[in-house]
Amino acid sequence: MEITDATPAEVRVLEAFALGEGVDFRESPDEDPRTGASWGPERTVRAEVLRALLIDGPTRDGEIAGLKLWGARITGQLNLMYGTVEHPVRLRSCHFEETPNLYGAQLRALVLSDSVLPGLTAGALRVELVLRITCSRITGPVRLAGAQIAGAFFANGAELGTPPAADGTPPPDAPDAPGPEAAAEPVLQLNHAVVGTDVWAVGLVAHGQLRLNGATVGGQVNLDDAELSAPGDVALHAETLTVGTDLRAMRLRVRGTLNLSGARIPRHVNLAYARLSHPGATALRASSCVIGELWLREAAPIEGAVNLRRSQLDLLHVPPEVWPGQVKLDGLAYHRLAPHLPAGQRLPLLEREAAGYLPQSYEQLAAAYRTVGDEAAARTVQLARLRRHRRTLPPYARMWGHLQDVTVGYGFRPMRAAGWLLVLLLAGSLAFALHHPPALKSDEAPGFNPVFYTLDLLLPIIGFGQEAAFAPEGWYQWFSYLLVATGWVLVTTVAAGITRALSRQ
Structure with missing residues (x-):
């Protein structure tokens, strides 16, 4: 496509594209792209120009073409819906005025690091290498449902959604601020997505729900130091999530429900030093899961109920003081407990079972003590089971x-x-x-x-x-x-x- 009315800024981009060179419009490396609405024409590029380059841009023999920008103000909508782009797309520290539409597109690589966007529509996207929104500020939903990313998805340090005002409503001056009817839409939608290696979201801040239902991740999901806030709702909705290795979430902060029901995670779910809070509701739901090791070492006391019904674990590492006042453990199976403690410190947990007296919970605890050779503790648990059962019997x-x-x-x-x-x-x-x-x-x-x-x-x-x-x-x-x-x-x-x-x- 021939572009005849290109501005001086766009001409710079056109010339650099064929050579795969970068264009840096920034005045300083540490400038804040949130001020991008005030950037002038000397650093403004129309989305239609970028689309024309990516779909049918000029190439030069012996050179690898590609789009590589820093600090540009991108006006209009970058619409690549169903398009096929053979070149890497790297738009760092840019300010987007409208939500890009990449639904069904096929890309080599997509990098939006350190940028500001009102949202991202990219359901069913296909990416051959990586997708990066590292340290980006995206106020609207990031729609990646059904996406297929052969490499990794990076969202470390990103901030998604808009913090609610004091009255619980989004600020009126937020770009593309969702109305009350859209308040429940997840800020990150990776449901049914397939990621070939890792989902890397260290330090992610999400003002709303993360949805990973049915997603498949070949490597690990890393949510270390992330903050997920969806009070009164599900903060992480990851039912039937399949992970190749680990779910890391050390020092995770969650306001709302952390839902892993039906997940398959063969190694660790590491919630060490985490803080889970959903008072009056379920803070952690990990029912019907198959998990190698579940760690809540040094975590803060959980505010809200915990549901581990019908899950299968090899190791359950939860200190007694972390458990909340109500638990649901019906059908929970585990081989070992850590740290190893006297039975008297573990038994009070079984009194908090929401369903009342469950013989299987006592039998499971006794079996865990027998596994490590502590027969005295196993006998103590069995005796406690019979005493608890006695309370359910008639007086005689x-x-x-x-x-x-x-x-x-x-x-x-x-x-x-x-x-x-x-x-x-x-x-x-x-x-x-x-x-x-x-x-x-x-x-x-x-x-x-x-x-x-x-x-x-x-x-x-x-x-x-x-x-x-x-x-x-x-x-x-x-x-x-x-x-x-x-x-x-x-x-x-x-x-x-x-x-x-x-x-x-």
């Missing part, structure tokens, strides 16, 4: 449960039975040594032995011939009845404990 069953707990700790404290038997044996032996019960048949009775007589009363399945030969009287008779009844209870509870121990093995 609770009484029997209390008796088993006090006597043998439901079979997990077998030494208690030995202690009770020893106390009763000593008491009975002393009582009957001081007052021998009379013999039923004095000429046939064996010699009286208070110890074996007490054992005869306590152990109904063992007979030493003492109980049948002597008959106590008065209160001693009632004491012998007490020993018989207590013996039956101890034997029954010990048998129940042995049965439970065998069933565990």
